[in-house]
Amino acid sequence: MSSVLLPLRSGSEVDGFRIAERIHAGGMGNIYRVTKPGFELPMIMKVPRVGPNEPTEGIISFETEAMIVPALRGPHVPKFIAAGDLARTPYLVTEWVEGQTLDQRLAGRSIPVDDVIRVGAAIADALHDLHQQDVVHLDVKPSNVIMKGDGSAVLIDYGFSHHARYPDLLAEEKRFGAGSAPYVSPEQLLGTRNDPRSDIFSLGVVLYEMATGTMPFGELDSDVRNRLWLDPVPPALHTPAVRPWLQEIILRCLEPSAVTRYQSAAHVAFDLRNPEQVRLTARAAKSQRAGLLRHVRRFLDARRELGHRLRFPKGQVSNSPIIMVAVDTSHPDDERQPALQRTTEQILSLSREFRLICVSVIDAAPLMDNASVAESASGIHLEHLIRLRHWVEPLRMPQQRLSLHVIQAPKPANALIDFARQNNVDLMVLGVPGADQPDRSSWQSVASAVSANAPCSVHVVRYPTRAT
Amino acid sequence: MAQNRAGMIIALLADLHGNLEALEACLRHAADRGVGRHAFLGDLVGYGADPGPVTDIVAAFASSGAIVVKGNHDAAIEQGARELNELARESIEWTRQALTVQQRQFLASLPLSIRDGSICFVHASAAAPEAWEYIGDNHAARTSIEAAGTSYVFSGHVHDQMLYFLTTVGKIAPFRPISGSAVPVPSHRRWLAIAGSVGQPRDGNRAAAYAVFDDVAEQITFYRVPYDHLAAARKIREAGLPEDLAQRLERAL
Incomplete structure (x- = not known):
């Protein structure tokens, strides 16, 4: 210089x-x-x-x-x-990004749980986008998040970031601190700089901070190594409005070992937006932090991990994608269904990291006399949900990687595209009718509209037409 | 040679090893990417079945200003192949008789290294080019960078693509580049790029390897280019060269 x-x-x-x-x-x-x-x-x-x-x-x-x-x-x-x-x-x-930093927004206090969810999902979306560009931010904290007027988040300050396709100028400069003490992930402390799940840990700290107004692992630089083993106070203990499902999400982000965290920021965003789909574990019900014995074990576990640094498996982001399958539950016995099931099964067999979302779009409920509208609408909704569950059962997907959605909308193509966009779907699978099914031809145009406009890859499954 | 380099995109082609199919594929690939200049980083011949045609192509580029430096196989044509392994020795004997006097003279006339502005072009280490040391670790890379004294050292000899850089604390760090992804290489740092082998890749990937350097954008992009390796292997067998050399192109090991 x-x-x-x-x-x-x-x-x-x-x-x-x-x-x-x-x-x-x-x-x-x-x-x-x-x-x-x-x-x-x-x-x-x-x-x-x-x-x-x-x-x-x-x-x-x-x-x-x-x-x-x-x-x-x-x-x-x-x-x-x-x-x-x-x-x-x-x-x-x-x-210059117009908006308010999350830091300014929080001003050292907690915010209502509904806002925690909205803001958290917006940050998760932004992180997922970044991770898909082969970049790990490594300094996720409220002062580096700008909330725009439309509710979306912009991540700023890439001074600690890692780009998988560029030489890492900071990799050899070990004497430099990694990230910011209250938010930094355990593996970052150990020198790992290429793991997107480090950002998911920091997102967990931000979620915890937004929900409770306190920091799960303290704020001091001297506290920094405690996250290798310290069990944070369950957030619901600070803020009773934190429901079990939200606690589940936050504590899963904060798992000291990256393999037990969420594997993709898109999954965090999805769970925040679909609370009813969150599979609750012991984390959700925790009402006290771990006792002394458990802490000692966590400490020993952490010590063991210090020996061999967690290495991030290459291509993890694209290896844990979200697969969405559109199922026509209005025609459950259709010939298309087994073909669609077979294809979905083949795709899922490629990796155990896939997450499957089954979606059925049904017509808006028919208008009857006013009194029974709501009842009949929810009845129809439930009926289709049951069919959807029945459809997916043979695939034997574990609960935590599966979710089911029935959407009532007049235009199935638009509904599917919107849903895929909102949930960071990587691949949409849908069936189209054969030429011998003229009554199902509306699905033909759904498939064309989806392939033309979907924000993700689209796999169209066709049941082979038999020669007559 | 090379007075005005401003705004040139340079193709870096090392270890061609008499592989005409691979060289032509890389040259076409480079032309599609707006390359205006070529640097041949040694070992034009040896192993492959087309040392003559490859030497002619390089000589034609050289007459219009391309950078060409000598590799150990090129040197062995004149000086004998005592230091090479048996396989290389056998192929050098064959190569010598396959070349014309003019082609041999061209190879003998090549310099060991060329410094051009902020770049040093050399087949092996800039520290002692004639010793043919392999840049196989951080220490060797540092020695070469320091001896060159330039922002960039572009070399070959080692057949795998690699980019080394000096950190601000004087340490050296390696980076394994990803094909097709432009890497920023700002000139205030020191960089050593190994372009990879055009004619005999050994990393399990049969595609020819080379790199492109843009001195205005200060970016280097490493590429892998598929070529007709079956044809190149067939020619090796037809020429009566050792079977191992043909299999090497088929397996890239």
């Missing part, structure tokens, strides 16, 4: 970017609002502290961010605008 960049004066210019007010001054550097003719977007410029007396941590962190941010895409990351030459004028210009 040849030059020392002093704090920039408001009104000065760097590579055509006019510096406006400084909005952040921190140990790592300064952040300014900037403008440039021809750029409509509100923008910020991050300038690292560089100089003989500055710690190198700041510059490597900055370098890491300048390497990763230009590669990021989509609605959950700040848009990259420009980067300066690191050897001469290091800076990084990105979109």
Whole structure:
């Protein structure tokens, strides 16, 4: 680094970017609002502290961010605008994301459980998007989450992040702390930097914090190693409004061993949005933290794991996808059904990490006299749910990897597409009728509309037409 | 040679080993990616059945300004193959008689390394190119980077693609690149890239290996290019070269 960049004066210019007010001054550097003719977007410029007396941590962190941010895409990351030459004028210009950081939103207090769920699912969506781009954030905390007006989340600050297809500049710099003490995952402490499940642990800490207003493992740097074995106080003990299913989700995110956590952020988002589908374990009912003996065992377990660092199996994100199968429960005895079942079974046999969602779209309930509408609607709903369960039974899926949904909607294609988008579905499987089933031809157009517009891969199963 | 490199995308082609099919596939692949310049990082010949045609192609590129450095197999054509293993020795004897005087002279005339601006091109280690040391670990990579004194060292000799970089605390870290994924290599750091072998991959993947460096974007992209390895193996058998050399292309081991 040849030059020392002093704090920039408001009104000065760097590579055509006019510096406006400084909005952040921190140990790592300064952040300014900037403008440039021809750029409509509100923008910020991050300038690292560089100089003989500055710690190198700041510059490597900055370098890491300048390497990763230009590669990021989509609605959950700040848009990259420009980067300066690191050897001469290091800076990084990105979109200024309008919204409130979760930190500001929380202001040190808990928030209502409904908000915990909404915000938590939004962060999980953002993390899933990031993980699918081969990036692990590694510093998930409220001050790095911006909540936008539409309820979605944007993740900022990639100074500690890891990109699976880039050299990891921070990997060899072991003396640098990993992430932020209250949120950091156990394996990050041990030096693992390529595991997306580390972000899921941090998300668990954020969920816990939002729900209870306290930190599960304390806030001090000196507390940091306790998460290798400490059993956090069950969140419902702090906040009775935390229902068992939500406690289940939070504590599963906080499992010290990554293999017992959720394996994908999409699964966390899904469970937060579908409480009735959460399979409850002992975590849900916990009303006290582990006793002394149990703690000693957790401590010993952690000690054993210190020996061999958890290595993240390659391609985990895409190996634990969500499969959605659309079942026509209005025609349960149709020839398509066994074909659809066979195909689904074959897909599921590829991996034990798959999650299966069975969806049936039925017509909105027929209007009868006003009094019986609700009753008949729920009756129809239940009937289709039973058929759906019957359909999936031969596949013998474990409860925790399976969920069933009956959606009442006038346009099945739109309903399926929306559902796939909301639940981060990776692959949708659906059957189309054969040519000898003219009465089912509406499914033909559903299949075309879905294949054309679905946000995921689509597998269309056709029952072979017999020659007559 | 090479006065103006500004804005050039350079193809890095190492360890061609007389494999015409692999070389042509890589050159076509590189042309599709806007490559304006070529650097041949040694071992143009040896093992493969087409040392003559491969040498002619490289010589033609050299006459229009391409970088070409000498590899140990190229050197063995003139100097003898005492230091090589038996398989390589046998193929060098065959290769020598398959080359014309002109082709042999071209190989003999090649320099061991070329420094061009911020880049050092060398077949093996920049520390002692004629010693043909393998860059097989962090220590060897560091020695080469430090001896080169440039931001970039591009080499071959080792047949597996690899990217080494110096950290700010002076440590060296290896990175195994992923084919087709551009990697930022900012010039304020020091990098050593091993382009992989065009003509004789040994990592179980039969596809030819090479890399492309963009000196403006400061990015390097490693590629694997499938080619007609069956044809290349057949020619080795037809030439009467050792069977092992044909199988090597079929198994990439």
